[in-house]
Structures are given as structure tokens and as C-alpha cells.
Amino acid sequence: MAQAKKNDASQLVKYAIDLLVHGTAQDWKSHYRLREFQDVMAEKAKDAILLDFEYKDRRKLYRCVNQRFVGNRPVDYLEFGVAGGESFRAWLELNANADSRFFGFDSFQGLPEDWGADNPKGTFSRQGRVPEFGDGRARIVDGLFQETVDAFSRSFTPRNALVLHMDADLYSSTLYCLMQMQRHIAPGTIILFDEFTARDCTDEYAALQDFCQACCRDYAVLAARRDYVKLAVEITR
């Protein structure tokens, strides 16, 4: 859809007509989620720590969360979307507590569906190759989330502060994992998102909103990159 600038009344009318007449389903979804996002963040991120960093320096957010909110205590760290293991490895290094446990979930076959036009099904595939971490605290659960996370969640007994890291990009994968883990998600659980506002808030952000609505949960933003693409929330209800 031709994006009219929304900075004056005539442009706003053009934008509205464009959306109504020519907008695709994705345009409508984007419009709704972006509008909602402004109100939601005004409330939930009012006390958040805002950080400036580039993608390659994502550790800055992880370090802040580990030091300020986890306090270097032992964690049960569960990452959904491991790929080559960059963020998983970063957490193994940051939280050196011998009692911490690290679980990584991935099919290593890449995204199971298209993520917009730029990231077709299979993006991030490692042809099934599982990365090695050389750390006895790490365990990889190999397979499609939809075939592994339910059984894992049923048999899992949390021992430590629970930190979930959602890095699967897709709405479907993120919402599925949150729903399957919901029996363990309690006030105090920390959840990190790697692409929170990507694609106009229609994926990871939308999954968190829908999870909270369906499961009567709420959250506050603890720390975020200034554009909210990467952030950490704490479940408050």
C-alpha cells in the first residue's frame, strides 16, 4: 500500500482511504498493532531502562538483564530459536553459575513458514546441524516446537529463576511456545524478545499481547533497546 505521510489532515485522509480501499490484510494488521503498541508501551514501559546498541551488541541487553534483574542467580534459561547459537552462547558465558540450566529449542531447519517477503520458509536453516556448546549445563531439544515443546513442558520442573528467550521471529512459533510454557510462567518470569516490533508489531509483540489476553497475564518492560525491537519483560500477573 502506498504509505501516505500522516503529518497533516489531508495526508491522514489519504492514508485512511488508501488503507480502506487498497490495504492488504497485512496492512490492516499492521495498522491495528502499531496503534495498539503506542498505548501499550506508554503504560508498560514507563519505568523501563532504555539502551542504545546495534544488533551485534545484543549482549548489552543480556548483561543488563543478568546483572540488574537476575542478579547472577542460577537461571533456567530456555531459548526458542537457537540457529547457530549466538545468543545462547552469550547467555552461557554471561551467567556462569554452576547451578544454571540452559535449554535450547530449534529444528535447525530454518523458519517453518515465510516471515514476510524477505524471509521465506527455510531462512536460517542449518540443514539440521546442531551447534556444539561444550558446556555441560546446556541441553538442546532438536525438532519443530510443535512436536517437542509440549512434552518438554509437561516433564519440566523449574529449579531456578525462569528466563525465556523468544527468538523464533514468527507469530505462530512465539505464541505456540508461550502457550505451551504457560504452566511455568509466573510473576517474576523474565521473557526476552529479539524481534519484538519487527514487521510493524505483527509477530513477537502480537504473540505476547495475545498470550497475555488468553491467559489473563500482564507484564512490565524491564529493559529495551530504545526502538523496542529488542527487549525484556517481567511477568507481573
Ligand SMILES: C[S@@+](CC[C@H](N)C(=O)[O-])C[C@H]1O[C@@H](n2cnc3c(N)ncnc32)[C@H](O)[C@@H]1O
Ligand atoms: C532468528 S533465528 C534464531 C537466532 C539465534 N537466537 C541467534 O542468536 O543467532 C530463528 C530460529 O527459529 C527457528 N524456528 C522458528 N520457528 C520454529 C519452529 N516452529 N520450530 C522449530 N524451530 C523454529 C528457526 O529454525 C531458526 O533457527
